[in-house]
Amino acid sequence: xxxxxxxxxxxxxxxxxxxxxxxxxxxxxxxxxxxxxxxxxxxxxxxxxxxxxxxxxxxxxxxxxxxxxxxxxxxxxxxxxxxxxxxxxxxxxxxxxxxxxxxxxxxxxxxxxxxxxxxxxxxxxxxxxxxxxxxxxxxxxxxxxxxxxxxxxxxxxxxxxxxxxxxxxxxxxxxxxxxxxxxxxxxxxxxxxxxxxxxxxxxxxxxxxxxxxxxxxxxxxxxxxxxxxxxxxxxxxxxxxxxxxxxxxxxxxxxxxxxxxxxxx
DNA sequence: CTCCAGGTTCTGC
DNA sequence: GCAGAACATGGA
Numbered sequence: 177x178x179x180x181x182x183x184x185x186x187x188x189x190x191x192x193x194x195x196x197x198x199x200x201x202x203x204x205x206x207x208x209x210x211x212x213x214x215x216x217x218x219x220x221x222x223x224x225x226x227x228x229x230x231x232x233x234x235x236x237x238x239x240x241x242x243x244x245x246x247x248x249x250x251x252x253x254x255x256x257x258x259x260x261x262x263x264x265x266x267x268x269x270x271x272x273x274x275x276x277x278x279x280x281x282x283x284x285x286x287x288x289x290x291x292x293x294x295x296x297x298x299x300x301x302x303x304x305x306x307x308x309x310x311x312x313x314x315x316x317x318x319x320x321x322x323x324x325x326x327x328x329x330x331x332x333x334x335x336x337x338x339x340x341x342x343x344x345x346x347x348x349x350x351x352x353x354x355x356x357x358x359x360x361x362x363x364x365x366x367x368x369x370x371x372x373x374x375x376x377x378x379x380x381x382x383x384x385x386x387x388x389x390x391x392x393x394x395x396x397x398x399x400x401x402x403x404x405x406x407x408x409x410x411x412x413x414x415x416x417x418x419x420x421x422x423x424x425x426x427x428x429x430x431x432x433x434x435x436x437x438x439x440x441x
Numbered sequence: 442c443t444c445c446a447g448g449t450t451c452t453g454c
Numbered sequence: 455g456c457a458g459a460a461c462a463t464g465g466a
Contacts, residue, residue, distance in 0.1 A: 330462085
């Protein structure tokens with residue numbers, strides 16, 4: 177099934193390559209296959225049109241296409257650096273992933289890098305996911321259940337975290353967190369082994385839609401120290417600064433600053 | 442070979 | 455409470 181959706185202030189490539197979602201297979205003709213634990217779709221942007229090959233509801237949800245971007249644009253333009261980042265990398269949207277896939281992706285992310293996280297997710301899917309045509313879906317909750325096989329997915333010291341999380345949590349527990357506010361949901365997520373503040377914030381932002389979350393990684397630490405504080409600071413300080421300065425869209429500001437600093441020469 | 446990557450946990454004060 | 459080390463792995 178093919179569908180076309182008109183968009184504005186939306187850039188597919190900038191969104192897909194901003195380190196939010198790790199199971200993407202890009203084709204040379206501009207199509208990108210986005211793979212979840214239930215289905216996969218192909219998407220492509222031509223001007224202000226998003227072409228969708230597959231379930232259009234999944235595309236709209238995952239890419240957060242229908243979110244009104246006007247208030248976010250106004251917010252980004254209030255600060256000179258987020259404004260510059262928005263000009264340079266326009267149309268980055270905060271995606272709305274399934275909590276499960278987002279959680280495992282970011283558990284893989286600790287002290288790693290984006291190409292390697294993508295490799296981890298691909299290997300986990302090949303080993304534990306269901307085959308779907310020429311690719312494998314992301315594994316469902318409970319399926320990533322063999323430690324030795326997880327270790328073969330190049331996940332290193334994160335292997336045991338993945339193994340334990342897979343056995344501890346259920347789909348309904350993950351869904352129950354939608355009903356909690358930011359602080360409460362964060363406390364719950366941080367019970368999981370291998371999930372600290374930063375990974376919890378990523379899951380809250382990229383899956384649960386908590387726009388006040390301000391994940392602090394090495395790039396955000398750098399950009400805040402270099403461009404705002406003009407001095408060294410610990411992660412707690414960085415996070416407090418970001419959440420206060422960029423409220424109520426700290427998550428969006430974070431994402432644009434992250435991209436700006438990470439891709440800086 | 443060394444350094445680094447969308448960090449977290451453990452240890453020792 | 456805090457800083458510092460340990461934790462695997464692959465790419466530059």
